[in-house]
Amino acid sequence: MTTTRSGLVTVTGFAASALMLAGCAGGPPPAPESDLSNDKVVIGLLNDQSGVYKDLSGPNSKVAIEMAIEDYLAEYGDQAVVTEDQIEIVMADTQNKPDVANTQAQQMYDRSNADVILDVPASSAALAVAEVANQKKKLHINISAATTELTGAACNPYTFHWAYNTQMLAKGAAGVVEDGGETWSLVYPDYAFGQDMVKSFTAAVEDAGGTVNEAIATPFPNDNFSTFITRAASTDPDVIGTMAAGGDLINFVKQFNQSGVRDQAQLAVGLMFITDIHSLGVDEFSGTTFTDAWYWNYDEQNREFADRFLDLTDTRPSFAHAANYSAAYQYLDAIQRAGTDDADAIIEELEGLKVDDVFLRNGEIRAGDHSVVHDSYVAKVKDAADVEEDWDYEEITATIPAEDAFPDVNPNCSM
Known part of the structure; x- marks a missing residue:
């Protein structure tokens, strides 16, 4: 899992050695300080739970997000900015209707204190959620909608388009x-x-x-x-x-x-x-x-992910499942670097980020329009x-x- 951003230097070489020596001299380094709203991170999963798009994403995307949380916690251990008991997933069904999606997004951001909403198939529903995200100044990472309007006329600083588009x-x-x-x-x-x-x-x-x-x-x-x-x-x-x-x-x-x-x-x-x-x-x-956008049996890395997913769901993952995993992991990783779940701080961490993970190959989160580009x-x-x-x-x-x-x-x- 590699993430770099133009203008940033990763902690390697001397800096990494210094951190290790500090840990050896006085025991493990202290857990990093964090500034989390409501002392937790709430990930909203908003998608089709029962209709025509249920199988391609639906309830199983929660499993993919849980896998991302597991991998984030395993990666950072005691140094994780967000602990397991500080992460919550909330879910709702849009019924693929923009008015329902609008209402559910409002409730997720306001009542459930969601810091980010993932997924949202059906382009009309996605555009509705993007508008709410912009109004609330909360993040929306869209996975399952295809409209180019999300990164065109309807783009906004709080919305990222992660997986694919019609072009x-x-x-x-x-x-x-x-x-x-x-x-x-x-x-x-x-x-x-x-x-x-x-x-x-x-x-x-x-x-x-x-x-x-x-x-x-x-x-x-x-x-x-x-x-x-x-x-x-x-x-x-x-x-x-x-x-x-x-x-x-x-x-x-x-x-x-x-x-x-x-x-x-x-x-x-x-x-x-x-x-x-x-x-x-x-x-x-x-x-x-x-x-x-992605195929589960493309290479060994994808297959390992797909085998884990199969053990948990009895199905192979679609590209939407893999993309929800990727978005959740990169979101948590951005919190790790920023030390906060403040939306504007996370945007700063994500813009221009170059990523190679199980879903994004040669991936880049473009600053200009928040389109996430990758090999297809x-x-x-x-x-x-x-x-x-x-x-x-x-x-x-x-x-x-x-x-x-x-x-x-x-x-x-x-x-």
């Missing part, structure tokens, strides 16, 4: 165009996430030399996509791209395969989690290419015959370097 997700579209998928029809949920996805994917397809024939809006959430699939196929595209996610994606793909359109057009998925493939079955997604991946769903163990459904075909995976600092962001 990153669209990076994989260029490869589909290059492989012959030149004409597209897009089907998207008609709210902030879907609207932003259409913009990003249309731009990516056109930049690669392709054409988007039509973009078709659907209700959210939705359980019947048959008429929208038929309409998308009517323009005779090479590719039908669905921007649905979670439970809606599963419904869409099931109906897409049942419709027979799969023999006519290739399926492209804008946002997919490992839990989606597991839920519906690898055969239903076989051959589908998409952009992934082009993934292809395996054929069933190539799956060697349960949950090992993806083949990583390419790595998208951090500097290419995410757009430049958004000029619409003014913090």
Whole structure:
């Protein structure tokens, strides 16, 4: 776990030796002083606990946060600024509704004294929470929403966008165009996430030399996509791209395969989690290419994390689970350096930080717009015959370097 920040010198060499000698001469060094509001740190987990996004993050993100707390305490031991009994996790369900998310965020910050709120899928809900965070001058680290507005026109000093965005997700579209998928029809949920996805994917397809024939809006959430699939196929595209996610994606793909359109057009998925493939079955997604933020079986470090998670939950982690772990750990580590959970002090610690952890590879928390950039991946769903163990459904075909995976600092962001 490596964290550095431009302009800071890590405690190594002579300074580290001096600390060790001080400890040897007079016993262990004293525990560092800390300034914690209400003498504790409250981490809020605000997400979909029961709806279409429950499996991709939901209650199991609490387990990921608990793993981060465990690792923070193990890393610092007696020198931890925050002790185990000073850390509290509070949870609530947004129902993927912005008004509910707004109310729950208000209650978390005011009644539960939450210092930070993590996660918040559904872009409309995330934008609502970001606004509350800015009003309250409390931190929000968003994990599961994709809208670029969080680091664009709606950016604010108290919100960080940790895992992915729609422009990153669209990076994989260029490869589909290059492989012959030149004409597209897009089907998207008609709210902030879907609207932003259409913009990003249309731009990516056109930049690669392709054409988007039509973009078709659907209700959210939705359980019947048959008429929208038929309409998308009517323009005779090479590719039908669905921007649905979670439970809606599963419904869409099931109906897409049942419709027979799969023999006519290739399926492209804008946002997919490992839990989606597991839920519906690898055969239903076989051959589908998409952009992934993280994969549990990418390397040994990821697998070790995933094995711990599996022991605790009986499932493999999605990238949202890994990102919640990363955000919680880096937040606690910032408190460790600052000696306080004051939001402005934590912002100062996080801005410009370069991170390599289990989720963030070549990661950097940009000061200009609070977008967290990192390596991302082009993934292809395996054929069933190539799956060697349960949950090992993806083949990583390419790595998208951090500097290419995410757009430049958004000029619409003014913090």
